[in-house]
Amino acid sequence: MADLTTNFLGITTPNPFWLASAPPTDKEYNVRRAFEAGWGGVVWKTLGEEGPPVVNVNGPRYGAMYGADRRLLALNNIELITDRPLQTNLEEIARVKADYPDRAIIVSIMVPCDERSWKAILPRVAETGADGIELNFGCPHGMSERGMGAAVGQVPEYIEMVTRWCKENYDKPVIVKLTPNITDIRYPARAAHNGGADAVSLINTVNSITSVNLDDFSPEPSIDGKGSHGGMCGPAVKPMALNMVAEIARDPECKGLPISGIGGVTTWRDAAEFMSLGAGNVQVCTAAMTYGFKVVQEMISGLSDWMDKKGYTDTSEIVGRAVPNVTDWQYLNLNYVSKAVIDQDLCIKCGRCYAACEDTSHQAILMKEGRVFEVDDSECVACNLCVNVCPVEDCITMERMAAGETDPRTGKVVSDEYANWTTHPNNPGACAAE
Numbered sequence: 001m002a003d004l005t006t007n008f009l010g011i012t013t014p015n016p017f018w019l020a021s022a023p024p025t026d027k028e029y030n031v032r033r034a035f036e037a038g039w040g041g042v043v044w045k046t047l048g049e050e051g052p053p054v055v056n057v058n059g060p061r062y063g064a065m066y067g068a069d070r071r072l073l074a075l076n077n078i079e080l081i082t083d084r085p086l087q088t089n090l091e092e093i094a095r096v097k098a099d100y101p102d103r104a105i106i107v108s109i110m111v112p113c114d115e116r117s118w119k120a121i122l123p124r125v126a127e128t129g130a131d132g133i134e135l136n137f138g139c140p141h142g143m144s145e146r147g148m149g150a151a152v153g154q155v156p157e158y159i160e161m162v163t164r165w166c167k168e169n170y171d172k173p174v175i176v177k178l179t180p181n182i183t184d185i186r187y188p189a190r191a192a193h194n195g196g197a198d199a200v201s202l203i204n205t206v207n208s209i210t211s212v213n214l215d216d217f218s219p220e221p222s223i224d225g226k227g228s229h230g231g232m233c234g235p236a237v238k239p240m241a242l243n244m245v246a247e248i249a250r251d252p253e254c255k256g257l258p259i260s261g262i263g264g265v266t267t268w269r270d271a272a273e274f275m276s277l278g279a280g281n282v283q284v285c286t287a288a289m290t291y292g293f294k295v296v297q298e299m300i301s302g303l304s305d306w307m308d309k310k311g312y313t314d315t316s317e318i319v320g321r322a323v324p325n326v327t328d329w330q331y332l333n334l335n336y337v338s339k340a341v342i343d344q345d346l347c348i349k350c351g352r353c354y355a356a357c358e359d360t361s362h363q364a365i366l367m368k369e370g371r372v373f374e375v376d377d378s379e380c381v382a383c384n385l386c387v388n389v390c391p392v393e394d395c396i397t398m399e400r401m402a403a404g405e406t407d408p409r410t411g412k413v414v415s416d417e418y419a420n421w422t423t424h425p426n427n428p429g430a431c432a433a434e
């Protein structure tokens, strides 16, 4: 079994799976059981400043989005940071850290955006012996209206300023957690980098309204007939998170900035994908909230088996492997030609591919006698839509045409030379450059 020991910012954990700051990590009772289940580390539920703790709603705080089989695709929450006293949390953190020296405990913090508030909490967190801190610049609801969380994460100058305060007043790793509720994730990541952050973590939750109750017309979750936007997470946000991680990983101005990947990690495969796009480890919330702490055991065995099969002996061999293959559209090879191919033995004759291609793509699937579906290569543009709507895995595949063959759609001979939009004759920019 491959060794999953992972070193992130000099913090060594038995595997790259950490629980993200959220209800699974909000108290000693939970974190101890999480460590017993096998989690490599946790980011403790966000602590606020000394004083009366925040108050959560007393009605529903979650909304949900389901797949057709009622599998949870996303959660939406309106929960705030910890509503337990600061001192209670600090004492619990110290106790758990002392008992689990081989696991990471990172303390998530969100206090008002002034230096005094940060200077007040940092030494108290340092005393717990925790391995580092994570600055919560991500929560998009409740706290952001009070000038914290995403309200800071949306202003790169604030991110840089607070990060710098933390680096000056705390001597262990400082991770900056970013909000996805921003147009270009590179700007906040660069600000964190410039402020001296040891790493960024992303994503926090995405602004959302999950659904509207059509009896009383209130957004859900509904509190006494009213709802507010919340933060969405879970499998549905993974594609957005992967893109943002990749954007930072390939940004020259963020070169060398470690990333902790978060957003919809449910299986070992999700984790491997985040890591291949540059994440040094991953954090998980919704999967633990849906399946319980032991879900990590599937992640550990799955990642380890896959690494064995591929001959990888260290998780660092995966990190960033896919980054050189992330490019901009204009550099994609326009001489790459493929066609859809239907496996008649696997086809269940449902006709979905036909409906999709006929009505919304290129009328390239023919329905023949006996509901036999065939691809007409002279019309197929290889868009892949039929593959995506077909209910049978691998029933439709995309097959590349070999160099020298003639594409029946364009009448052109397929070339094995790489050619992209930057030099294409139809590109006015390319002509102007000549």
Ligand SMILES: Cc1cc2nc3c(=O)[nH]c(=O)nc-3n(C[C@H](O)[C@H](O)[C@H](O)COP(=O)(O)O)c2cc1C
Residues within 6 Å of the ligand: 020, 021, 022, 023, 045, 046, 075, 077, 079, 080, 081, 082, 108, 136, 138, 139, 177, 203, 204, 205, 232, 233, 234, 235, 237, 262, 263, 264, 265, 283, 284, 285, 286, 287
């Ligand atoms: C109920 C709930 C509470 C959360 N509270 C916090 C928090 O206090 N601090 C924080 O940084 N992130 C918080 N998050 C965000 C998660 O840490 C994580 O960034 C997000 O859920 C995406 O990961 P996932 O798709 O694995 O759930 C919370 C998420 C949920 C669902």
Ligand code: SF4
Residues within 6 Å of the ligand: 339, 340, 356, 357, 361, 362, 363, 364, 365, 375, 379, 380, 381, 382, 383, 384, 385, 386, 387
């Ligand atoms: S790849 Fe696109 S164009 Fe080709 S058959 Fe499928 S849906 Fe039609």
Ligand code: SF4
Residues within 6 Å of the ligand: 342, 346, 347, 348, 349, 350, 351, 352, 353, 354, 373, 389, 390, 391, 392, 395, 396
């Ligand atoms: S969608 Fe798939 S299973 Fe259904 S008819 Fe097309 S190829 Fe066959």
